[in-house]
Ligand SMILES: Cc1ncc(COP(=O)(O)OP(=O)(O)O)c(N)n1
Ligand SMILES: Cc1nc(C(=O)O)sc1CCOP(=O)(O)O
């Protein structure tokens with residue numbers, strides 16, 4: 001099973017913005033390399049402006065970096081992931097949202113072994129998930145926890161209490177539960193206490209002056225915090 005505890009959503013726009021502003025001088029594959037060396041074990045490529053060809057080229061570059069040390073997931077791009085997996089490139093799967101390709105269709109295209117993440121932030125999303133065959137969805141991304149500048153159409157912030165309630169409602173569905181949105185250093189213990197299996201971050205790593213140090217701190221904080229009593 002993939003380890004989503006500290007999950008880097010490597011975003012092309014946020015990384016380029018940080019580089020243009022002189023926050024750091026790294027490309028997206030370099031950010032991923034630093035994060036993986038610091039202990040991140042799951043990475044998603046989020047390239048909202050990329051064509052399929054650009055996503056494929058970037059995914060090949062990032063896959064050469066992750067190379068089995070971290071799971072690699074593509075945002076939205078089911079067809080690209082299918083193509084790369086067929087070509088033997090180590091891409092583990094895809095994350096889709098509620099208005100992307102349906103999870104049933106994505107699973108049919110990806111096959112049973114791939115990772116399939118799905119955004120879920122409303123009770124009806126969990127109801128729909130309950131109706132799907134077990135194993136269709138591997139993980140849900142639940143957000144936003146805090147307001148975020150990274151996603152213009154992000155759902156309303158739930159806060160940590162809302163996160164806890166939503167994760168409890170998703171218990172027993174056989175999916176990993178990943179918190180996302182406005183998270184960063186200082187949050188791992190609260191995310192774990194709320195019952196999440198992982199926390200996904202964009203800015204906390206991609207827009208940090210040192211992505212390596214930011215990732216190492218999240219890794220250390222996650223590892224030092226206690227799991228949810230329910231396991
Ligand atoms: C881990 C994780 N959770 C949620 C999302 C959001 O996906 P989506 O709702 O499809 O929005 P976009 O990222 O595509 O704008 C995610 N990417 N990853
Ligand atoms: C990609 C994404 N999805 C969200 C959701 O709530 O589904 S919030 C989000 C952006 C998270 O970026 P940051 O860590 O910089 O706040």
Ligand SMILES: [Mg+2]
Nearest residue numbers: 076096097100
């Ligand atoms: Mg999407």
